[in-house]
Amino acid sequence: MSVLVTLLTFVDIILLFLGFLIWGQKNYYPVYFTNTIAVLAGPVITGTLYSLSLFFSLDYEWLLCLPLLMIFPGIKYFNDKNIRFTFPDYRFLWIVWVGILVFLLFTERWGGWDAWAIWNLHAKFLFYPESWTSMFHPNLAWSHPDYPVLLPAMVASFWKAFGGIHAFVPAMVSMIFYLLILYVLYSVCKPYESVGILLMVALLLDVNFINLVSSQYADSFLALLLLLIVLLQTEKPANFHFWSGILVSVALSVKNEGYVFLLAMSIYMFLYEKNRISAFMSFFSGLIPLVIPALYFKLVFAPTNDLVEGQSVSVFDKLLSPYRYFHILRFSLETLFTKYYTFVLLVILLRKFNTSIKKEWLIPALIIGFYLCIYLITPRDLLWHMSTSMKRLFHHVYPAVLFLLIKNIDLVAVNDFLKNKYLSLTGNKT
Amino acid sequence: MKNLFTSFLFPLILIVFTMAIWLPWFVTSENEPDRVLKAIQSDKTLVQQDTNREKLYYQAQFVLAPEVLSCTLPKDSSHRIDCEKVSDGQKISLTILNQ
Numbered sequence: 392m393s394v395l396v397t398l399l400t401f402v403d404i405i406l407l408f409l410g411f412l413i414w415g416q417k418n419y420y421p422v423y424f425t426n427t428i429a430v431l432a433g434p435v436i437t438g439t440l441y442s443l444s445l446f447f448s449l450d451y452e453w454l455l456c457l458p459l460l461m462i463f464p465g466i467k468y469f470n471d472k473n474i475r476f477t478f479p480d481y482r483f484l485w486i487v488w489v490g491i492l493v494f495l496l497f498t499e500r501w502g503g504w505d506a507w508a509i510w511n512l513h514a515k516f517l518f519y520p521e522s523w524t525s526m527f528h529p530n531l532a533w534s535h536p537d538y539p540v541l542l543p544a545m546v547a548s549f550w551k552a553f554g555g556i557h558a559f560v561p562a563m564v565s566m567i568f569y570l571l572i573l574y575v576l577y578s579v580c581k582p583y584e585s586v587g588i589l590l591m592v593a594l595l596l597d598v599n600f601i602n603l604v605s606s607q608y609a610d611s612f613l614a615l616l617l618l619l620i621v622l623l624q625t626e627k628p629a630n631f632h633f634w635s636g637i638l639v640s641v642a643l644s645v646k647n648e649g650y651v652f653l654l655a656m657s658i659y660m661f662l663y664e665k666n667r668i669s670a671f672m673s674f675f676s677g678l679i680p681l682v683i684p685a686l687y688f689k690l691v692f693a694p695t696n697d698l699v700e701g702q703s704v705s706v707f708d709k710l711l712s713p714y715r716y717f718h719i720l721r722f723s724l725e726t727l728f729t730k731y732y733t734f735v736l737l738v739i740l741l742r743k744f745n746t747s748i749k750k751e752w753l754i755p756a757l758i759i760g761f762y763l764c765i766y767l768i769t770p771r772d773l774l775w776h777m778s779t780s781m782k783r784l785f786h787h788v789y790p791a792v793l794f795l796l797i798k799n800i801d802l803v804a805v806n807d808f809l810k811n812k813y814l815s816l817t818g819n820k821t
Numbered sequence: 822m823k824n825l826f827t828s829f830l831f832p833l834i835l836i837v838f839t840m841a842i843w844l845p846w847f848v849t850s851e852n853e854p855d856r857v858l859k860a861i862q863s864d865k866t867l868v869q870q871d872t873n874r875e876k877l878y879y880q881a882q883f884v885l886a887p888e889v890l891s892c893t894l895p896k897d898s899s900h901r902i903d904c905e906k907v908s909d910g911q912k913i914s915l916t917i918l919n920q
Contacts (some may be wrong), residue, residue: 484832491836495843500852507854507883515886528889530907531882559847 393554399455400552404433410461413468420628423578427571427619434564435641438545443684445523445544446691451551482584483577486591490573493595494566494605500558502565502607509535510609511561514543518550527694537693539685541644542609561607568611569604572790575618579797583806585813590793593737599730603786609646610783616642617652617755618790624659625751625798632660632670636677644685647696648762648787653678655757663750697770706768715773719766722777730782731789741800749799755788858884861913874902877917885913 408429415425436458444451501507512534516526527536542564549560573591580587594600604611620638623631639656643649656674664670709715728735762784769776851859857880859865878892881904890913892904904913 481829481832484829484836488832488835488839491839495839495847500847500850501854501883508879512883512886515883519887522887525887525889528907530889530891533879534882557848558852559844562847 393551395452396455397552397554399452399459400437400548403437403455403458406461406465407432407436407458410465413465418629421578421622421626423575424619424622424626424628427575427615430567430571431615434545434549434567435541437548438541439644439681439684441517441548441551442540442544442688445517445520446684446687448520451520480578480581483574486573486577486588486595487570489595490570490591491566493601494569497601497605498562498565498607500562502561506561506607508533509538510543510607511546513538513540514546514550514561515556517543517547518556524692527692532694532697535697537647537689537696538609539644539646539649540688541641541685542612565604565607565611568615572604572611572615572618575615575622576790576793576797579622579794580802583802585809586797586802586805589809590737590797593733594793597733599782600733600786600789603783608783610786612645613642613648613652613787614790616645616649617758617787618794620652620656621751621754621791621794624754625749625795630673632673633677636674636679637681638677639674640678640681640685644681648784649685651758651761654761655754658757659750659754662753709768715767718773719763719777722774722781723763726781726785731785734789734792737793737796741796741805749795751798752792752795755791755795758788759785854880854884857881857915860915861885874899874917877915878902878904881913881915 411429411432412425415422415428437455440454440457441451443449444454501511513526513536516523517540525531526534546561546564549564550556553560573594576594577587577591580590616638620635620642623635623638628634635656639649639652641649642652657671660670660674661667766773766777766781857877861881861884874894878890878894881892881902882890885906889907890904891907892902894902898916901914901916904915905911906913
């Protein structure tokens, strides 16, 4: 039985990968978007199927047969001469190698504290279908059993495929998210190679970024999803609202912060979409397939979130306390300048190249705004709460903000500037 | 041909080589939760840096999942936690020695 699960999991992942590559090419989506979705599709879909098999006590082997149905619509493309797979720029392989080296130096077995105490602990419970609901035992309230289970289910589905619980699986899953973030950011700089390399060097030297991506927390997955959402809203390929809906639904299946993404996207679309009804229809039709299992989990299995349960009448007092506003502002600036100095440095470095603020900046701005509002009313000790979570929350928007920075800058001027600097340093003339 | 090697094959070989060295090391190496599991299985005192009893309990719960543990922090010792498995009441005692 285990061999069948292994076989079906890997066949599904390969089929979904190829299927999404073909689909992306047929619909003229940006290559880097198609490639990223193709890599994510297999783990996300097998993880979702695995969680559905647990929620409804369904046979996982049968559910794994569903993606095989993709073969039938795909047959007609087997001899299609117009289908060409566009692989990433080969130079990017060097960045991948350095990126892998850096990641492997920082990551550790079972990940950081939250990785083993929350995400990998949940994955261990999910691995055992007969006793997975033990994760809701009152003794385990500290492990946040209300958190969505897509990421642990992805890890557990790979553990099923590999026939046991192995520490390398969550590490590899995290590494994929990290490499995809690098890939998307490098690709959007094309054809201005020097800008892409500058950005990659900045990210590979960014200790805070590397620490967070290698910790095996769910935050890097959210950061990748937000990067793709902002990318869709900026590039506007076909059905971009539908795809934004899908990505938001994945986000809220990964972490509760996904609901903040949903709120921010709804406000953004309400403000800027001329044809609001069709945009919302498209967005919500993308949202529905994955939001149903996420809501089912919340309503049927998950206990109440600690931040919601801990609320009391003192919320009003908290909102009126200037002390809390001051500390949130101070801590935010402190986090920005001590943990996200790479971003600050990039902004300073690139300030002279016609940077413009466009409407897409509102999405990460709203998300950070809502996060800061949650701090305002948190039932936990404010300073403790901020010190344990703020850098991770900023990490959610970090790649998306870098993407917007690249998109809103005069890349030709930056590229020429960097090339001239390089030539003057090496003693060559233009 | 030389360009193909330096731009594509060489980094690809390096990636495969790096993973081939790292994976066996990662699979066989040990981290804090692994040492907690070893200490539980061998009934030995755990010698670890920067570990407190709460962290030890969380790690014991992680390594023994899907078993659910019920633990107490006894007052007669600041280095020991006493746990039992909720399913069958099996007792587990863990002692840490901070270095």
